[in-house]
Amino acid sequence: METLSKEKFSPHVLIFPCPAQGHVNSMLKLAELLAIQNLHVTFLNTEYIHKRLIRFNDDIQAFSECYPMLEFKTISDFHNEEEHPGFGERIGDVIESLSLYGKPFLRDIIVSEKITCIILDGIFGDLATDLASEFGIQLIHFRTISACCFWAYICVPKLLECNELPIRGEEDMDRIIRNMPGMENLLRCRDLPSFCRENQKNPITLDYVVLRSQQSLKANALILNTFEDLDFSILSQIRLHFPKLYTLGPLHHLLNATKKTSSFKSNFFKVDRTWMSWLDSQPLKSVMYVSFGSTTPMKRQEVIEIWHGLLNSKTQFLWVIRPNMVQEKGLLKMLEEGTSKEKGLTVEWVPQDEVLAHKAIGAFLTHSGWNSTLESIVCGVPMICWPYFADQQVNSRFVSEVWKIGLDMKDVCDRNVVEKMVNDVMVDRKDEFLGSSMKMAELASKSVSPSGSSYNNFHDLIQFIKLTAL
């Protein structure tokens, strides 16, 4: 073991997120929270992502000045700019290169910065396991996915053992999964994480995500961005394997409850604010907010079906169509020109938490990314879920069948279904969904208030970081 552990150091936390929008968003919130508590934090971004943060966030300089205890450092992701895989569908290539070549760079940072604790995105698996034991420092894994999906990954070997997996083709999709403690008879095959589907094209495979989840067992502690009242039955199962589990969520809500000024927005895209006056002019809870996160690609026909469903529905809509979401530029023009201002607006990228908190928003048509789901829960906004990949298939099942705060439109993209679901959530069953969503929002607020579970867990985490640095 190296000399680092023999000396007495003040706590210094290294936080290293996977270079994707949702991961950076939630892990940066944690960095900000720790810095507010006067802990020294180094936030490690890949150069590619840090450039985007500087380019699309005017306030990064001001943000850094606010927090002398929080510094940014960058690391190469070993891809050159011209052929860079980006942070979307090919993110697996970046995770792989960082896993293969990143260790010596992490080692240098641990030594030069006298790091006492690493909070590593759990998707990197055992990237820092040896380093942590070599230097005698704490290793905490942060999984930015939902608890239900993380638990599903942990259960996969058992499902394979009792022949509940693999999924045997399209006709098998509605088969009920039984051997999943905490969610027995709840998930159908189609509700399992997308990596359980054989035909999925993502370079990240089921073996890969299962292994990475099991590698978190070697960490000293695990952080999940959820709260006890939301996920209690799953969390009690996870704790049987990971006794030192800190649930700190919703992290953005904990941060907002902690500080008076608004928190830093880590946008990977240029923020569009052209929607503001339009949204201000809309009646209370009359607008459907539509966004499929930072990576979901859409086929032409999918865009057309969703568009017609929205046009035919009884409500207005505000739809985020990212510059990299559809290949065909003419399609965007068609949408813009074919939508009257009275009916809706398309925009490129918005500060989503602000939009969801707006009084005119009545519901959210979402891809069920975990950050988006939590942001919607916090604002008491019911959801229609159209999941694309990873944890989204499980999250959408929980939204509709466990939390009952929305509808699941998974594996369907038909204008009539879109229209019906929008009308259900916004008009016909509005009170039912609003009622359950508002109750869940109250529980989320309770969890981040003084003595709430996430509030307490966060303060326990600080003690853990401080004590173990000595």
Ligand code: UDP
């Ligand atoms: N987001 C945003 N503006 C947009 C669309 C998305 O700020 O126009 C943010 C959203 O608030 C969330 C993140 O991007 O924090 C997306 O993360 P999520 O886990 O929902 O999905 P992912 O992009 O990882 O698929």
